[in-house]
Amino acid sequence: MNEELKNEEPKAFTTPCYKLTQNHFLYNTMPSTLLHPLIEAAYRVLETGEPISQAEALQLADLPGELALDLGSLANKVKNRYASETEALHACSIMNAKSGVCAENCKFCAQSRHNHADVEVYDLVNEESALIEARNCMAEGVTHFGIVTSGYGYKKINPEFLRILNMIDRLHTELPNLHVCASLGMLGEEPAAALAAHGIAHYNINIQVAPDRYHALIADTHTVEERIATIKLLRKNNISVCCGGIMGVGETMQDRISMIFALQELDVTVIPLNVLVPIDGTPLAGKEPLSVADIVKTFALCRLAHPRKTIKFAAGRETIMKDFQGLLMLSGANGYLTGGYLTTRGRDVADDRHFASQIASFN
Numbered sequence: 001m002n003e004e005l006k007n008e009e010p011k012a013f014t015t016p017c018y019k020l021t022q023n024h025f026l027y028n029t030m031p032s033t034l035l036h037p038l039i040e041a042a043y044r045v046l047e048t049g050e051p052i053s054q055a056e057a058l059q060l061a062d063l064p065g066e067l068a069l070d071l072g073s074l075a076n077k078v079k080n081r082y083a084s085e086t087e088a089l090h091a092c093s094i095m096n097a098k099s100g101v102c103a104e105n106c107k108f109c110a111q112s113r114h115n116h117a118d119v120e121v122y123d124l125v126n127e128e129s130a131l132i133e134a135r136n137c138m139a140e141g142v143t144h145f146g147i148v149t150s151g152y153g154y155k156k157i158n159p160e161f162l163r164i165l166n167m168i169d170r171l172h173t174e175l176p177n178l179h180v181c182a183s184l185g186m187l188g189e190e191p192a193a194a195l196a197a198h199g200i201a202h203y204n205i206n207i208q209v210a211p212d213r214y215h216a217l218i219a220d221t222h223t224v225e226e227r228i229a230t231i232k233l234l235r236k237n238n239i240s241v242c243c244g245g246i247m248g249v250g251e252t253m254q255d256r257i258s259m260i261f262a263l264q265e266l267d268v269t270v271i272p273l274n275v276l277v278p279i280d281g282t283p284l285a286g287k288e289p290l291s292v293a294d295i296v297k298t299f300a301l302c303r304l305a306h307p308r309k310t311i312k313f314a315a316g317r318e319t320i321m322k323d324f325q326g327l328l329m330l331s332g333a334n335g336y337l338t339g340g341y342l343t344t345r346g347r348d349v350a351d352d353r354h355f356a357s358q359i360a361s362f363n
């Protein structure tokens with residue numbers, strides 16, 4: 001991949017673009033078609049399952065919007081071949097188990113006490129409330145349920161953390177088929193080891209943006225290095241890490257690519273991609289949305305850099321992307337967050353299930 005390729009005119013295929021398999025025999029009979037040479041070269045990911053390089057991603061990101069669908073189409077094929085779920089799509093739900101008055105100053109967040117958003121404030125919910133939410137989640141056919149708390153996190157095991165551990169145990173006992181996940185902020189050695197012992201399916205902690213832009217774009221009351229240290233601790237304890245980012249907070253496409261490749265280095269298991277939902281009372285209220293083509297490209301490049309990972313569309317799917325959410329789900333994602341977010345409502349889970357079954361017809 002080099003500068004010449006980038007400037008080369010699209011040309012007709014003269015040879016098959018990738019090796020044919022029994023399951024993909026139709027490509028054998030496809031007529032020659034036009035693809036940009038950079039995208040044509042990236043088709044090798046489909047053949048080999050090996051990710052694109054960061055240099056390639058930067059060049060692909062520069063392609064005009066009219067080629068975003070070609071890139072999305074390749075990403076969807078890579079997803080089908082290397083990351084199809086047993087279910088049509090990986091779906092999970094979260095519960096805001098402790099809300100508001102967070103001392104951190106994340107610019108996008110309604111729960112920061114530095115911001116002035118109208119948000120519910122409550123301490124850690126009791127086990128019964130968590131159980132009701134988890135039962136509803138399972139009744140809707142969603143098998144992954146995340147307990148999310150506002151705040152910096154837990155460097156030590158304190159009484160509140162012990163209550164969370166008891167909550168996790170209770171959910172396991174009463175709903176043995178439920179995968180219990182958690183997102184509790186930064187962790188110290190002991191809390192991380194305790195979560196491993198209590199059988200967490202995934203732990204969510206996002207790096208949000210390119211690590212070197214975290215301080216400017218997200219928060220300065222804590223550092224991205226503290227987040228990365230928690231991710232390393234989770235991996236040391238064999239806890240599967242769910243870690244991704246947010247788009248539309250003022251970052252550039254290059255920043256997004258840096259984030260995607262930082263996630264590759266951290267070797268996370270699940271990558272949630274969020275689109276900013278600008279909330280009144282936060283510094284990002286009224287922020288102009290990104291172009292859909294740029295978001296499609298980001299999803300597609302994330303898939304091409306992580307051919308085998310679970311990539312989940314989290315916040316912003318229904319609220320911001322509206323008509324385009326299906327397009328984004330066909331640009332490399334193989335999972336989604338359903339049933340509402342921490343401080344904003346989502347779509348009905350039943351509607352999402354129908355949506356997921358329609359998306360599956362592109363598999």
Ligand code: SF4
Binds near residue numbers: 103104105109110152
């Ligand atoms: S994202 Fe988490 S840490 Fe940041 S302000 Fe919101 S609740 Fe606090």
